[in-house]
Amino acid sequence: xxxxxxxxxxxxxxxxxxxxxxxxxxxxxxxxxxxxxxxxxxxxxxxxxxxxxxxxxxxxxxxxxxxxxxxxxxxxxxxxxxxxxxxxxxxxxxxxxxxxxxx
Amino acid sequence: xxxxxxxxxxxxxxxxxxxxxxxxxxxxxxxxxxxxxxxxxxxxxxxxxxxxxxxxxxxxxxxxxxxxxxxxxxxxxxxxxxxxxxxxxxxxxxxxxxxxxxxxxxxxxxxxxxxxxxxxxxxxxxxxxxxxxxxxxxxxxxxxxxxxxxxxxxxxxxxxxxxxxxxxxxxxxxxxxxxxxxx
Numbered sequence: 001x002x003x004x005x006x007x008x009x010x011x012x013x014x015x016x017x018x019x020x021x022x023x024x025x026x027x028x029x030x031x032x033x034x035x036x037x038x039x040x041x042x043x044x045x046x047x048x049x050x051x052x053x054x055x056x057x058x059x060x061x062x063x064x065x066x067x068x069x070x071x072x073x074x075x076x077x078x079x080x081x082x083x084x085x086x087x088x089x090x091x092x093x094x095x096x097x098x099x100x101x102x103x
Numbered sequence: 104x105x106x107x108x109x110x111x112x113x114x115x116x117x118x119x120x121x122x123x124x125x126x127x128x129x130x131x132x133x134x135x136x137x138x139x140x141x142x143x144x145x146x147x148x149x150x151x152x153x154x155x156x157x158x159x160x161x162x163x164x165x166x167x168x169x170x171x172x173x174x175x176x177x178x179x180x181x182x183x184x185x186x187x188x189x190x191x192x193x194x195x196x197x198x199x200x201x202x203x204x205x206x207x208x209x210x211x212x213x214x215x216x217x218x219x220x221x222x223x224x225x226x227x228x229x230x231x232x233x234x235x236x237x238x239x240x241x242x243x244x245x246x247x248x249x250x251x252x253x254x255x256x257x258x259x260x261x262x263x264x265x266x267x268x269x270x271x272x273x274x275x276x277x278x279x280x281x282x283x284x285x286x
Contacts, residue, residue, distance in 0.1 A: 002107075005231040009222075011120065014124075024214060025211040034140050038143065041144065044147070044159075045147065048154050053232050059245050063257075070261045076174055080177075082275065083178060084178060084181055085275055
């Protein structure tokens with residue numbers, strides 16, 4: 001009467017793959033950020049699934065997922081601040097044309 | 104296979120999550136991509152709920168659906184760059200020369216196939232427990248106790264990290280305004 005552990009693991013692998021493709025194939029900085037968020041969520045699914053199925057891992061898994069949420073919230077806030085600054089300054093957010101930190 | 108409502112609910116929710124995640128990557132307008140991202144986050148909250156993580160499901164709705172999706176939407180609407188707003192043919196066109204095509208489509212697809220392939224092989228080789236071990240009742244109380252005993256130092260560090268991120272975002276915004284007034 002429950003879900004086999006392989007289901008959430010496969011779901012997490014699929015979401016991570018989609019997020020990875022999004023992060024690697026796009027040129028728009030905000031789209032790359034969305035891909036990274038998808039990957040972080042896939043990791044959270046894995047942590048929650050292992051917390052649910054493995055003996056004695058419940059607290060650690062869910063607390064780690066909570067920490068990942070915290071870090072990704074901080075990351076999104078800073079990344080969007082930088083992207084907005086870039087959009088204001090360069091009039092585009094194409095990461096292939098951004099080389100402000102090079103040399 | 105006998106009918107199991109939990110399993111059916113999980114399959115439905117995760118199918119919606121995968122489809123909307125796919126639309127995040129493929130949507131033509133970035134605004135639509137952001138909204139699909141919100142739907143994905145909401146479905147993942149349902150996944151958490153089905154796996155006995157009520158507090159995380161609530162936190163997922165509050166943080167991801169409520170805050171991160173909103174911040175991304177604000178970021179899209181506030182930036183003036185044309186490709187951000189999604190006017191016309193919104194996603195930046197992939198340049199048609201061979202090197203760019205290789206780097207932007209073939210290499211990412213190879214990386215994704217390799218990663219997912221390895222994960223699926225690993226997952227199918229290991230014999231996983233069929234039934235959940237059980238979380239032992241009140242997960243909110245359990246998380247609270249773990250946060251303030253075993254994980255007290257990471258907890259305080261997370262607080263400091265959030266403070267630093269807050270200060271950093273303010274510094275970036277303020278410095279930009281000052282620069283614009285001078286010039």
